[in-house]
Amino acid sequence: MITSLLIANRGEIACRVIRTARAMGVRTVAVYSDADADALHVQEADEAVHIGPSATRESYLVGEKILAAAKATGAEAIHPGYGFLSENAAFAQAVIDAGLVWVGPNPSSITAMGLKDAAKQLMQDAGVPVTPGYMGEQQDADFLGAEAAKIGYPVLIKAVAGGGGKGMRLVDSAAGFADALASCKREAASSFGNDHVLIEKYIASPRHIEVQVFGDSHGNVVHLFERDCSLQRRHQKVIEEAPAPGMDAATREALCAAAVRAAKAVDYVGAGTIEFIADGSGALSADRIWFMEMNTRLQVEHPVTEAITGVDLVEWQLRVASGEPLPLSQHDLTIDGWAMEARLYAEDPAKGFLPSIGRLELLQFGEAEGGRIDTGVYEGAEVSPFYDPMIAKVIAWGDDRDEARERLGEMLQDTAVWPVRTNASFLVKALQHPDFAAGRVDTGLIGRDGEELAQPPVPDADTLRAAASSLVPATIAPGLRLNAPPRRTAWFLLDGEPVEIEVDGGSDEPSTGVLVTEQGQAWLLTPWRRDGAHGAADASGAILAPMPGKVIAVDVAQGQTVTRGQKLLTLEAMKMEHTLTAPFDGTVARLEAAAGQQVQVDALLVQIEEAA
Template identity: 60%
Template sequence: MFKSVLVANRGEIACRVFRTAKRMGIRTIAVYSEADANALHVREADEAVLIGPAPARESYLAAEKVLAAAKASGAEAIHPGYGFLSENAEFAEEVVAAGIIWIGAPPASIRAMGLKDAAKKLMVEAGVPVTPGYMGEDQSPERLKAEADAIGYPVLIKAVAGGGGKGMRRVDASDAFLDALASCQREAASSFGDDRVLIEKYILSPRHIEVQVFGDSHGEVVHLYERDCSLQRRHQKVIEEAPAPGMDAATRSAITDAAVRAAKAVNYVGAGTIEFIADASEGLKADRIWFMEMNTRLQVEHPVTESITGVDLVEWQFRAAAGEPVPLKQAAIPLNGWAMEARLYAEDPSNGFLPSIGKLDHFVLPDDIRVDTGVYQGGEVSQFYDPMIAKLIVHEDTREAAAEALAEACADVEVWPVRTNAGFLVRCLEHPRFVAGEVDTGFIGAEEAELAAADLSMEVQLAALAVENAGIHEPGLSVPSSQSDLWSPFDPLFGLSGLRLNGQRSQAFRVWVDGQRIDGGVSLNGSHYTVTVNGAEDLALVYGGKVELSARNAVVGVAGRSQPILFFRGNAHLMSGYASAATGGTASDGTLRAPMPGKIVATPAKAGDTVTKGQPIIVLEAMKMEHALTAPFDGVVGEIGYAVGDQVGADAVLAKVEANA
């Protein structure tokens, strides 16, 4: 076994690999960009090497810099994590040529499965069923559109070199194809340096099911059962689980056998995933599941497989790279209970899921489950990298218990001022269709309005009145002058509050939460407050950063000094005396502002163009995703202030639309 390993990655996967390495007594080496100088993976490594500026192409994607860091640090092995260079065959070859152990798939396997069109042809030869589509060499827009028209809509445009939902677009009608193709090709070129695409028939009731496979250098390949990754938003996985709901023994046998055949067809070594798409309109059936692609690396969702099998896949990767055989024979690999994983993203579901960046002044995650993260309180979420900041993983005896436990874990998330999707995750996990297992890849799209809603719950309103009257924030904000003599400063993170009311007399109070005015009544009832809003009443006890509501059996978290933040069911709510101003987006006068720092990648409209409401004007790329800023109403485009390739800051004025007279 090698004695040191460099992880050619960042964030939670680097920290995850380090955890296993340290348990095995292996020295850990991190690489980092200038933006990640204080990142958690840098702090946790035994040694860290700076490899370049913040942009990934100048640091984490710069193969020569990573290899130089490995040589300088004396690393005996390189683990690529996922993303970045993990499926770069040339990099793998350079690592091996340098005499360093490559902890990943053989370069030939990466090449065989790296291009989706070639991989599908190979799978057909191996007897693995594939979805119908076009994988031809002619990449002209005219030919691609003709093929899509022939296949029949809806179709899926997919980058040949794609992965992780990048370079992928669903098209429902012929007249929308060319615009979607152009956007897909731009994103593919930016993410993978290859704008070629293939066309697939889009399955109307699709389930995304994948099989974890593992091979060794002695010709042995095993599977570690399946995962269901159907809960997705715009092809980005949100919640994953293992095993797949509704999977019977015959169908499991068929899909896992196909996965093993696929891996053997490319002489696979290490951890890999064979992804399938299932037509679930009549339940899961062996003859309605088709190969989509193979990921020749560890997957983000690997913890759910580890949970149901008791296997440490990173340790298995280390052992395979060292030439050891697969640790367990197929018959000895158990399948126990049910596991679920939720991806915690730095994004704002109530604001179109726009990424959120900045310092994590308050960052509290549940401590009674497995949490894989690459950030910490006081750290920062950067504009340069993926917005996923943590994974929450639970393992229970049944699917129902796992869903309930994961919902509770997401509800306990407290993050500020960076926004997260924790509340959105809670609503997904508690939705009746999800609980019943009736989920396909279109679930979030169909239910998004409900799932992303940011309603101010009655629990938060009642808690806000109690917080205001407990005097938990500093003087000067929303404190009635008549109450100044009763003021008792309180930091909710450290102690108990001072009470500001005398006797049982109820007093009328007004507070603001998320810019909304709340009127209610408060009276002291022993050690509790009786709080009332619009006829709803509860007993509230304020202590140590929490508000307990007796009748509702609910706990609302509290943090902050000058402006308290209330946390409930994964959502964060700002108490203030005014409506907080939101930056970015579209002003009522038609001004389009950058919602975050990023790069202009397209300007579909030009100055002077007549546009209709919802028509894209400028496309901004930030945190590895494209964001289209659209016309807020019918009108004419005025001056566009930036060109393709320009970097812009948050709140920059990008363009303006003048309303039609």
């Protein structure tokens, strides 16, 4: 058995691996960048090694630094987590060549499944059905456009080395193909160092269903049933569950058998996921489910599989990497109950899901029976602009789907984070959506109803009244009965916006501010003296950087006439592209941004002068 383990990752997955390793008596080594010096995974590991600056390309993505850290600390094995170097075959081989244990699949398996086009051909050869499309080497824009026309719109453009929803674009017509292709290739080159794409038919009412597989070095491969990850926003998973709604026994058997064949086709060892796309326009059927790709690593959503099977997948990874056979055979594995996971992100749905960074002055997670929190942060920690903005994975288990869904909703509603914004209330609304509640889920649900789901909640009037009463002195207003609580209105600022609230009584020691927490949201309520006009944000036309980032495209020139909603520029921040648009019709009076420029939060990028 492995006795010492270096985790080549950060955040919640590093903490997750450390938790199981500690329970198994395995010594752990963390690595960290400048930004992560005080991170939770650094505190929880037995030892930690600094590996460079905050930028991932200078720290977590530098394999030589990871290997040097392992050598310096005497680590016997390396666990890559997910993301970063987890699906880098060259790094996996370098680990093995250094005489260390690689906690993951063989480099040849990573290579075989690493490129979507080659993987789809391999699956076809193994008798696994794949979606129709173009998977060739020709990358000329005109040629790809012609192939898309042959396939028939709508189509998906997908980076062959992509993952996590990046490097993927949905195109509805030929008119938008060229721009989508350029954007997809640019994002793919930036994220994966490879701008090659494939084109595939977009399935109507698609559902994303995946199967957890596990193999060992003795030739055994099992599945641990399916997960449904159909609730997505811009191709990124939002809420995952296991098992999949509407999955009958015959379809499950066929789907999982196909997943096992896929894993065996590449002599798979370790934890992996076979992802399928299903036609959700009707009942699930094996003849309407197609292979999409294989993730040769542990998945973000692995806790829901653990919850319904009782298996610790990280423990299995460590045992298999140590040369042991799988702890259980296929007939030993069964489904118990239902589980759901929500990804709690530091982002503001009301502002287009822009990432929210800063210090977590308040961090309280809700609790429920059968609940679990996987996090890599703590109260007082910083959410930086350098990495994925995930705060935690919130997981709930129940005897059936409704119980799991209700428990997850309770946990999210009772979550309180301040001043960093989160998507908790958005997740609660998604769980309560009639279609999701009924199990009628496809990947387009949020696209159709996302605007309504993203609307910020409003604090309950009684909650606001109670909070406001703690901010005003306990004085008795004239004309009120002495045996009744005094009631009057006063002005306050709720997250900087003026509101008039009716208050009951008051406090002998009024505070200067109070946090109102409700529906997964937090608001700061402070007293305000209304001494004149106090407006909210004005309409000056100043386009400011919402966060630190890099300007990757400027689409206007100084003096140019623009219309409301017109694209002005694209900012890349926290590994995502963000489009900034004109707030009204007008003229570009000032252009302060240039492609390639690094900008700080609130930097003036463009000034729009309103049309007369």
